[in-house]
Amino acid sequence: MVDRRRFLGALGLPALGGALGVPFRPTELSATALDLVPMLRSHEGEARDVARDEDFWMEVARAFTVDRTLVNLNNGGVSPAPEFVQAAMKRHLDFSNELPAYTMWEIQEPRREGVRLRMARAWDVDPEEIAFTRNASESLQTCQLGMDLEPGDEVLTTTQDYGRMITTFKQRERREGIVLRQIQIPTPAEDDAQVVRLFEEAITPRTKAILACHMINLTGQILPIRDLVAMARQRDVPVIVDGAHALAHFDFTISELDCDYYSTSLHKWLFAPIGTGLLYVRKDKIPGLWPLMAAPEGMDANIRKYEEIGTHPAANTLAIGEALTFHESLQPKRKEERLVYLRNHWAERLLEHDRIRLNTSLLPGRACGIANVQMVGVETGALQRHLWGVHRIFTTPIKHAEFEGLRISPSVYTTMEELDRFVVAMEDVLKNGLPA
Ligand SMILES: Cc1ncc(COP(=O)(O)O)c(C=O)c1O
Incomplete structure (x- = not known):
């Protein structure tokens, strides 16, 4: 189990409990996170466990000032930067x-x-x-x-x-x-x-x-x-x-x-x-x-x-x-495992339906946080417009000569609730079709 108290302490954040609601302190974070890298590296073996630790990732998510009125599933195109990166710039x-x-x-x-x-x-x-x-x-x-x-x-x-x-x-x-x-x-x-x-x-x-x-x-x-x-x-x-x-x-x-x-x-x-x-x-x-x-x-x-x-x-x-300091503090392996975990969370549930086709392999090492999903019988562009227009879920429609589908790319700040909203919205279209 990750020592969250040390994680937050070293990041210049209060320990869990009082953490939520306390203003973020960007300069302290960037000043002290360098010291954190070796300590976090010592947890290398736990990457898969950390990937499933929602409390840990909720703390990570606090570094971002993203708009939670919508769900951004296009982090591949270009990503928001953590607040302290913006502040440094x-x-x-x-x-x-x-x-x-x-x-x-x-x-x-x-x-x-x-x-x-x-x-x-x-x-x-x-x-x-x-x-x-x-x-x-x-x-x-x-x-x-x-x-x-x-x-x-x-x-x-x-x-x-x-x-x-x-x-x-x-x-x-x-x-x-x-x-x-x-x-x-x-x-x-x-x-x-x-x-x-x-x-x-x-x-x-x-x-x-x-x-x-x-x-x-x-x-x-x-x-x-x-x-x-x-x-x-x-x-x-x-x-x-x-x-x-x-x-x-x-x-x-x-x-x-x-x-x-x-x-x-x-x-x-x-x-x-x-x-x-x-x-x-x-x-x-x-x-x-x-x-x-x-x-x-x-x-x-x-x-x-x-x-x-x-x-x-x-x-x-x-x-x-x-x-880079943020990346090293998260640890590359943990980040990778988390992104795979997020992808599997939505993809495995959607794959339970016959009309869902994945243009991405879920086998280890073949992909990571990005996957492309097609809903057979529903035009990809119309599906993307529906998800955005009705559900405020932002995805990327891909139409290639060899395949088509929505590209889904969550990030380290994406919550399980947001992914569930995506799955439910897709299931609704599978069941009821697109509204006229
Ligand atoms: C595979 C690939 N190569 C190159 C680029 C170009 O990246 P940028 O727009 O940051 O120059 C992109 C952008 O999405 C990409 O996906």
Whole structure:
């Protein structure tokens, strides 16, 4: 059992009992939570139990100022940040505004290095291999556009990769005559070897790069990136990993994937401020990958060349530190287990009905907090509008050529009552259909 009194005490919060109703104290939380990390790590073995401890997660939920008049089941698109992350960002922004050319450039930008060190440590990579970006799109496009390619060179991805990333390669097709090849993978995919084989079979002598999602945004499917990278490396093909939904969602390190390029947003599952992303480039690949915006030749081998984007706020990046502290305090494994538990709570109940189809595998390791559910016989867009219009439940309708359904992505602050409301609303439509 988690020692909640120590948890709250170390977070600068009163112990349970007097906790609810006592004003939240954001600065104390962020100041003291760092000390908490080692103590919480010592409970690693209990992650599955903690995932079921509603009192614990109610305390976690208090960090967020979300609107409880509605149910947000689209935390995958972009996440609210905890109140103290927002507060930190505002604090940094106000300080920067005192004399921006000095406070922002001379004081705050150097402070980003501390955040870089911490992020590198959290995902077990060298700090000289990670750059801060504004989102996953910027990180990915740095890789997609920064590689030298000749007309006729091929890039390989799936039909389920993110629209903007496919658009990016299509623009290179139109502009430079490269060739984009897209393979289909099963939905859901439960056989790692099959997925890797499908990629391998599509590699030709002209294939210069593979783009693959670590977690597919449409269904929450997790792909076997480590195996894919190992196969592709034998064929001398680098893999650009789209980790927009993976980082800080489930427990892994970038180093264990052994990839050359990893891109992610931090405003999704790390709960960092909106407009934060990360790019990992293996050290020996940095000189060969051009930045999106030009950098001086002297920076060719420097990861910071990807941060040469002109004047932009430092506050967002600095506040990543608060989000990281929160993430580490929760512990990645506990967070993962909780998100799986929430998903199973609604999905298993809905699966009791014949007309419910899940486009996501519930087998361990195949997905985490995101799943895609279809109600057979009910148009997905109409279902989404009904849930929102009548029940104030916010979901994401997905219509893909190979499948369709609602993408459901609760978060650490989602309550069981909110998930139950979703299930009951779905059951009502199963029984009575949509209102005319
Ligand atoms: C798989 C995937 N890749 C890339 C992105 C782009 O992320 P961002 O909009 O934060 O740049 C998203 C956004 O949802 C995504 O789901």
